Amino acid sequence: MTIPDPRPETRRFEVGHSASIGASKSAEPVFDIDDLSVTYGDFRAVEGITLDIQPSEITAFIGPSGCGKTTVLRCFNRMNDLIESASVEGSIRYHGVNLYGPRIDPVEVRRRMGMVFQKPNPFPKSIYDNIAFGPRVAGHKGNLDDLVEESLTRAALWDEVSGKLAEPALALSGGQQQRLCIARAIATSPDVVLMDEPCSALDPIATLKIEELMLELKKDYTIVIVTHNMQQAARVSDRTAFFTVDVRAEGVRTGRLVEFDDTGVIFTNPREQSTEDYITGRFG
Amino acid sequence: MQHPHDETRHRYSESLDATLRSTVELGALVLENVRRTTEALLENRLDLAHQVIEADDEIDEKYAALEHRVFEVMARQQPVAGDLRFLVAMTRILYEIERSGDLAVNCAKGLIRREGYSLSANVQSLLARMSRKAADLFSRGLDALADLDAEAGARLDEADDAVDDLVGELYSAIAQRSGDMGFDLAVELSRVGRYMERIADHAVNIAEHVTFIVTGSFPEEPAATKDEG
Ligand SMILES: Nc1ncnc2c1ncn2[C@@H]1O[C@H](COP(=O)(O)OP(=O)(O)O)[C@@H](O)[C@H]1O
Ligand SMILES: [Mg+2]
Numbered sequence: 001m002t003i004p005d006p007r008p009e010t011r012r013f014e015v016g017h018s019a020s021i022g023a024s025k026s027a028e029p030v031f032d033i034d035d036l037s038v039t040y041g042d043f044r045a046v047e048g049i050t051l052d053i054q055p056s057e058i059t060a061f062i063g064p065s066g067c068g069k070t071t072v073l074r075c076f077n078r079m080n081d082l083i084e085s086a087s088v089e090g091s092i093r094y095h096g097v098n099l100y101g102p103r104i105d106p107v108e109v110r111r112r113m114g115m116v117f118q119k120p121n122p123f124p125k126s127i128y129d130n131i132a133f134g135p136r137v138a139g140h141k142g143n144l145d146d147l148v149e150e151s152l153t154r155a156a157l158w159d160e161v162s163g164k165l166a167e168p169a170l171a172l173s174g175g176q177q178q179r180l181c182i183a184r185a186i187a188t189s190p191d192v193v194l195m196d197e198p199c200s201a202l203d204p205i206a207t208l209k210i211e212e213l214m215l216e217l218k219k220d221y222t223i224v225i226v227t228h229n230m231q232q233a234a235r236v237s238d239r240t241a242f243f244t245v246d247v248r249a250e251g252v253r254t255g256r257l258v259e260f261d262d263t264g265v266i267f268t269n270p271r272e273q274s275t276e277d278y279i280t281g282r283f284g
Numbered sequence: 285m286q287h288p289h290d291e292t293r294h295r296y297s298e299s300l301d302a303t304l305r306s307t308v309e310l311g312a313l314v315l316e317n318v319r320r321t322t323e324a325l326l327e328n329r330l331d332l333a334h335q336v337i338e339a340d341d342e343i344d345e346k347y348a349a350l351e352h353r354v355f356e357v358m359a360r361q362q363p364v365a366g367d368l369r370f371l372v373a374m375t376r377i378l379y380e381i382e383r384s385g386d387l388a389v390n391c392a393k394g395l396i397r398r399e400g401y402s403l404s405a406n407v408q409s410l411l412a413r414m415s416r417k418a419a420d421l422f423s424r425g426l427d428a429l430a431d432l433d434a435e436a437g438a439r440l441d442e443a444d445d446a447v448d449d450l451v452g453e454l455y456s457a458i459a460q461r462s463g464d465m466g467f468d469l470a471v472e473l474s475r476v477g478r479y480m481e482r483i484a485d486h487a488v489n490i491a492e493h494v495t496f497i498v499t500g501s502f503p504e505e506p507a508a509t510k511d512e513g
Binding site: 235 | 295356361
């Protein structure tokens, strides 16, 4: 079985796999997560997560630190495979296909899903090479210069760096570095962009630029963002998932999903008191 | 609405602009209904009175949707300064507009209850002048809103005196003729006078809220003291 490739033909260039299961229908979720639990060794970090991620939407994960937002996000691109102690239960379907099925290649999965981290992490290389690296490794057949320009343009960075592509990426400002990382994430033509607190190291203006960029990118990509900044979730996301962490008598902390709804509902009239307490800052 | 990061916040300011436009459009629907009511009263047209009542359903729906939108923008965009004044004022302005629509409906219902009016020439003429003046004021309130004209508040407050005077004249005309027009009609016409006066008050309030949006304070007299009773 191959991983479904919902991207339009023109955005595919990887060698070695062919598309299966039809192009994404907007009615079908990109991810369908059912009763997901993640355990690190014998510590159950999150349990009973059921939610779906819709195409071309921004879905935000909010909740107090340690409630498992990153853990759940890492299931989407099988990054948890890289953590020896982690084990995943329940089901995650990606365009209808079991992402943890026996014949799914996790490397292939990660190629479909660009990831952006909390701290901008450009390679210690030139701006150009940061973008060109992934596609080159993936055997990109087209013109790399064009791809670099297109990726940087989509990431709203081209105008600022077009004259200095050979300069080291690490010389850019934090906000520019983060946009470079976004450009790098989309250079391999992913279907989904996962962002884990992408603005937490940035100042407010750089943050607003990234938010604006997300709104632009969601036309072409499905975005899932973890953010500790609930105003950010309110501003940019279409749907918001609020997680919390239950502390049991023995001091064991397990994350769970409290409420998942349209962002407008979550921020004007949430169903659960604990959501209301958290977003109004009354969280104990 | 000015933003320091115009480019990055453009969607947000677009949503504020759209809110303003839609609110003015809602006001235009109400204005149309106030005028329709006036015509119904003066020409004794029960069919028009029924149209007024029907048209109000759409107004109520749009009002509820717009109020919800303002509410959601406040929750999601954390507005401050001018944007916050704008959105808070917009909830009040929406209320003034929606109430004006209800007052037009009240007039129409009165006409239907009475199965039409037969009016003396003098009362007819006073009713016409008063209602047109009130509609005119309402229209100027909407212009103030559309242009975010800070000066309009004080101007409209002055113009409103003319409506009050006409209403006063209408009351005395009714009192003089209450013998031959009958008690029920006298009461109904006094109500119409009261409703039209209040529509004009709402128009003044709208313009005063606009002053608040632009300057951060109300013209001398706080709008909240208007429209009591
Ligand atoms: N690699 C790991 N090994 C063991 N425990 C982990 C690991 N990563 C996260 N955890 C634990 O899982 C829980 C959820 O963490 P995380 O998903 O990072 O939460 P969040 O992103 O919401 O802050 C926390 O108790 C955290 O300590
Ligand atoms: Mg985290």
